[in-house]
Amino acid sequence: MKKPLLILVAGGSASGKSTVVTEILDKAGLEDVLILKHDDYYLDQSDLPLEVRYMTNYDHPSSLDNELLHKHLISLMQGKAIEKPVYDFVMHTRSKAIEHVVSKPIIIVEGILILENEQVRDLSDMNLFVELDDDTRFIRRMLRDMNERGRTLESIISQYERTVKPMYHKYIKPTKRFADVIIPNDRRHDIAVDLIVTKIKQILGERS
Ligand code: ADP
Ligand code: C5P
Ligand code: MG
Known part of the structure; x- marks a missing residue:
């Protein structure tokens, strides 16, 4: 097997990372792709009471098990399979699966925070950052967290003010400087997507 192509996609919460990834793959007509979520690598907190888990700062780099992610990426790049943890957003910890x-x-x-860790960045072939203003991201996150992550409006607002917003400006936004392409998600970004698709095809061509 050829060395896989590794692409990292960062951006604030609800900036549209998953949506843009789908757009790129659709346009490129690529199907044999593995999509991993850094969320699955939040540290296991099952030994802590739920009240404590509610208060964890999930937007700080220290909440993520980057050592395990790095190890898993090395294995995948060597063509080996991994046993990946699965995260449970309702229980705020790793699920048993x-x-x-x-x-x-x-x-x-x-x-x-996928572009925050230097060791992980060192493995990557292409770094992308999806950009969207804070208020639109907040509205999209609020709707998603109520519908899909079992949250109340009060908890979403207090978490946003306490950690999500300050950590975005302190740790996430600065990683834009590591991006090869910044994708705007509040206006047309078809040219950015086309450029990315062309580059992916070029790298795959060179490796085949
Ligand atoms: P992320 O993966 O960065 O958290 P998502 O791709 O899940 O973000 O997008 C967050 C929410 O915003 C989802 O409900 C998605 O459907 C919606 N969304 C994403 N991009 C757009 C867009 N360009 N216009 C309208 N809604 C969007
Ligand atoms: O999908 P998205 O990029 O929005 O996921 C990251 C967000 O998940 C972080 O901003 C973090 O606040 C949130 N999170 C949470 N509860 C957890 C773990 C992460 O609200 N238990
Ligand atoms: Mg997502």
Whole structure:
């Protein structure tokens, strides 16, 4: 197997990372792709009471198990399978499930802080950052967290003010400087997507 192509996709919470990844793959007509979420690598907190888990700062780099992610990425880049943890947003910890994940020719990892860790960045072929203003992201996150992550409006607002917004400006936004392409998600970004698709095809061509 050829060395897989590794793409990292960062951006604030609800900036549109997952949506843009789907757009790129649709346009490129690529199907044999592994998409990983950095969220699955939040540290296991099952030994802590739920009240404590509610208060964890999930927007700080220290909340993520980057050592395990790095180890898993090395294995996947060598064509080996991994046993990936699965995160439970309702219980605020790793679920009991483990997923057997096989390597693919293209690996995409998305997450708010995926460009923050130098060791992880060093493995990557292409870095993307999805950009969207704070208020639109807040509205989209609020709707999603109420519908999909079992949250109340009060908890979403207090978490946003306490950690989500300040950590975005302190740790996430500065990683834009590591991006090869910044994708705007509040206006047309078809040219950015086209450029990315062309580059992906070029790298795959060179490796085949
Ligand atoms: P992320 O993966 O960065 O957290 P998502 O791709 O899940 O963000 O997008 C967050 C929410 O915003 C989802 O409900 C998605 O459907 C919506 N969304 C994403 N991009 C757009 C867009 N360009 N216009 C309208 N809604 C969007
Ligand atoms: O999908 P998205 O990029 O929005 O996921 C990252 C967000 O998930 C972070 O901003 C963090 O605040 C949130 N999170 C949470 N509760 C957890 C773990 C993460 O609200 N238990
Ligand atoms: Mg997402």
